[in-house]
Amino acid sequence: MTTHAVRLEAAGASVTVLSAERAVTDWAARYFGQWWKAAQVAPDSVCAGPVVVAEVSPGAYADAALEVTRAPHTSAVYAKAQMLLARDEAAGVIRGVSPEEALAYRSEPAAGSLTVIGCDTEPVATATARLAREVMRGTLLRSGWTVLHASAVVHEGRVILTFGQKGAGKTTTALALAARKGLALLANDRVFVRPNDSGGVAVLPWPSAAALGLGLLDGLGWFEVVQERLEAGESLHPTQDGQVTEALRAGRREPLWEGGKELKTQVFPDQFPNWFGVPLATGGVAGALVFPRIERDATPAVENGDGRGLTDSDFMSGKTEDRYPDVFELARVDDGGGVAEARHGVLGLLARLPHHAVVLGHDIDGNADFLAKVTGWA
Template sequence: MTTHAVRLESAGAAVTVASAEQAVTDWSARYFGPWWKAAEVPPQGVCAGPLVVAEVDPGRYADESLAVTQAPHRSVVYAKAQTLLSEDSAAGVIRAVSPDQALAYRSEPQAGSLMVFGCDTEPVATATARLAREVMRGALLRDGWAVLHASAVVSEGRTVLTLGGKGAGKTTTAFALAAKRGIGLLANDRVFVRPNDRGGVDVLPWPSAAALGLGLLDALGWFDICRERLEAGEALHPTQDGRVTEAILAGRREPLWNGSREMKTQVFPDQFPSWFGVPLATEGEAAVLVFPRIEAGAAPAEEDIVRGLKDADFMSGKTEDRYPDIFGLLGVDGGGTAEARHEVAHRLAELPHHSVVLGHDVAANADFLAKLTGCA
């Protein structure tokens, strides 16, 4: 059986994704792309280092599912899905099954091996990419990196970190600079950070699909591009609600809500350069921190408010509720060690901090932010 393989690398950490289904490895290559230097490797090299193997095989899924349910198991929520988990400590094997997603898993943490089984290619491909990212996260965290909730853009190695709670404007800030100034996009919501030997903080991307509200999509000048691409038969990320796709195709640009939750476009990482002409950055060094807030009708301006990093700006095992470490992939706290977070916070506190108010004029925001942060 032909095996296809893709190797992901970042800051000395690496993981290989292998599958008989090329669509599965193509998905990881597309998802991680230049952010994690995704590259095809020969099948004979797939045993070196941590390995995620994916099989699209209903029979194997059924066997693995049965193995979980016949053993002592408990119920957890993983990736928003009810998941049954069985742990065999003596054998060093963790098995799990998510019946609603028709996905089963077999993890051997000590051997650096993880297998994903399913009945359909797309769910297997998305789960495989998600778990490959978790394997990489574990390797980076064990090497002294921590995870910071921030958007980030990079200009000539200088990284602008944007922080704040949900809805503060992290995405608006990053995409204003990326879309209107051509500055490299490093991350939309999370970044890896680590103290370096120069007294600064290195920053790496956390690859993920980006969620953009329809209003922001329009303000960035990307709405019509999305509509044309969708009309041509291309697709956005499958986690996107079908009602968002329908709204774009119908030309409806106003925000779309499901109760109190705004439904957003979900953009693949590779669509930023290929659809919108936004380059992706692979690394940088923190240079300036921005704390935005959005106010309709406001002219962009700096505010006389002192703001700094908080504990909540860092991820920890307590706050990582979507992807808890049920497969034993991390080996440390989900956001990095307390020591790493403390040292990063100490060094970032010494950088310039800017509290700003931004309006809905993306071009004006971009011009203001570029000058303020030295990216002009």
């Protein structure tokens, strides 16, 4: 049986994805490739370092699920689904099964090995990518990186970081500069940060799909692009709600809401350069901080007052990371956003950089012109 392998690398950390299913390793290469260095490698070259093995086999899944349910086990919620977990302390093995998703797992933390088993290729590929990212996260956090809740764009190595809770305008700010001013997109929702040897803050991307509301998609001029791609048989990320796909195909641009939550387009990382002509950046050094607020009819302007500074709440830690608890001991740190010492060191350095509290409207061109001037790169 042929085995395929893709190695992911960032800032000295690495993880290799192995599978007999080429679609699984292709998914990982596509998802991480332009943000984390992803490369096809010879399977027999994988002799050290963290490895995530993916297997698509209904029979193997059934055997693995039975092994968990027959053993003493506990229950947790992982990725919004029930996960049953069985630990073999003597062997150093953690087994898990998610019946709702028909996925089973075997983790050997000391050996740096994780196996994902499922019945269908796409769920296995999605879970494998998610857990490969968790392995990388753990390696980076243990080497002093921490995770900020921010969007980011890069101009000539200088990173503009944008902060705020959901709806504040992080994505609008980043994509206005990327789409209209040619800045490279580094991250849509979070980034890795760590002090560098020059007294600055190095920034790395956190690869993920990007959630774009239909209104923002229209404002950026990308709605028709997505329509054409869908009509040509291409697809967006599978986590996208079917109602959004239906609206896109029908040309309905008004925002969609369900239970008080906006349903958004879910864009693969590689679709930014391939569909929209937005380049992706692989890193940079923090140069400015932006704290936006969106008002529909506002003229872009600097907010009055001292503006907001960073706090511990701007890091992805505690409850913000509870969707993916470290049940397989991949991160092996007390806090999924990074240790307190690392966060405080970054906070001190970022506090020295220019801070810009701004109000933005719905005019993407106006926002981009204003932001380029305020952040000092134009």
